[in-house]
């Protein structure tokens with residue numbers, strides 16, 4: 396900071412409760428893996444978690460584990476382990492970090508939760524390629540390594556509208572998962588339980604939307620960087636009452652901040668949209684960098700990806716198909732641009748940061764002219780920063796700082 400003062404960011408009180416429910420979740424997963432009476436499913440982050448949960452599986456999300464590898468800065472050293480067995484440094488660094496961690500026999504869970512040594516051993520691996528093909532390759536590797544079945548949904552991609560034909564396709568694919576899952580679970584799918592699980596996911600997602608939309612207020616009571624931490628329950632506990640209770644509590648705290656005009660960033664002057672993945676190993680630095688420039692990163696595509704307004708307990712399977720087809724990442728550029736424009740207006744955005752993540756092309760929307768098109772149409776300036784979600788060898792801290800500082804200065808000049 397120019398005046399040498401430490402940047403001011405407000406701590407969210409509910410964080411303690413979130414850590415508790417996440418801890419309970421990991422210990423329960425660990426117990427499930429050891430119990431002969433319980434089954435564990437691994438699921439992609441936007442895979443059919445509701446179905447698995449309703450069938451009694453304890454559900455582990457390898458992307459969550461990979462993000463922990465990134466946030467604890469363990470990932471960069473582990474990626475070469477996966478490279479040596481043929482997984483390129485250019486592909487998803489969640490995949491390479493997670494497989495690298497397995498090969499090395501290490502896990503951030505072991506450091507954070509005494510008594511847990513590793514992610515739970517799966518009985519089945521279930522993916523949805525709506526986000527990318529890498530998840531299928533990732534799970535297929537474990538299937539071969541551990542000798543467990545790997546099943547999933549091959550999702551249509553690049554659609555502007557979620558049409559009935561697409562929903563029919565994915566609905567049939569989800570239905571096709573049920574018989575093999577019943578066989579592994581040793582029990583029939585209870586439709587009533589599925590309806591209840593989808594209802595809980597719907598409630599979770601609705602509360603998560605309200606949490607994120609508190610940041611439409613100026614000053615914003617939470618930032619993108621807070622969101623990346625607090626989205627944990629929406630990712631790994633959707634479909635449970637714990638996630639619903641947690642987001643009620645968090646929402647209450649943020650509404651209180653709004654009532655008291657308390658912003659997450661002291662003296663908020665600039666409001667930024669973050670497009671793309673976070674750099675997990677640089678969350679704190681980036682949060683401080685923006686706060687120090689009185690810039691609040693108020694909204695992101697990434698955190699909003701766990702808002703699924705289409706879940707419907709009255710039509711659980713079809714509504715899951717619709718929800719998982721409606722994701723931002725799986726849509727066409729025409730849809731994405733329309734969506735971002737709506738968000739820019741809703742959140743009163745001054746500038747956009749695009750994170751071009753080296754190993755995640757699907758979440759990097761700066762490569763085919765989108766920043767230029769959106770800037771032309773909205774007049775809102777943007778900056779592309781090069782980096783990666785997990786591989787810190789792709790991140791230049793100095794360049795990021797210089798570019799962000801220059802960008803905020805440009806926004807400052809625009810205000811005058």
Ligand code: SF4
Pocket residue numbers: 458487488489490526527528529530754755756757758784
């Ligand atoms: S979307 Fe990107 S980060 Fe996520 S699994 Fe796919 S390649 Fe990896």
